[in-house]
Amino acid sequence: MISILFVFVLFAAFILFYINKLTDSLCIQKxxxxxxxxxxxxxxxxxxxxxxxxxxxxxxYT
Structure with missing residues (x-):
């Protein structure tokens, strides 16, 4: 349980960082x-x- 949480938090932080980077590029481009x-x-x-x-x-829960 704790290992799944740890991996998922790292994954989520990476996703949020990359989405913010892409959003910034979108705002600049448009x-x-x-x-x-x-x-x-x-x-x-x-x-x-x-x-x-x-x-x-x-x-x-799966």
């Missing part, structure tokens, strides 16, 4: 105004976090 960046990052981070939590719960 020339999105700076005042909207925070809202975009917040929305994407919340959605990815929900996805990661639901994935962890699915792995835990």
């Amino acid at each position: 020339e999105i105004p700076e005042d909207k960046h925070a809202k975009i990052f917040r929305t994407i981070n919340i959605l990815v976090t929900i996805l990661l939590i639901s994935s962890f719960v699915e792995i835990l």
Whole structure:
């Protein structure tokens, strides 16, 4: 249980870091105004976090 949690937390941190990197590239490429960046990052981070939590719960109970 603890090893699964440890591996999943490392995996989740990597995923969140990479998604944020891709989001930053998207904002730069599409020339999105700076005042909207925070809202975009917040929305994407919340959605990815929900996805990661639901994935962890699915792995835990299968």
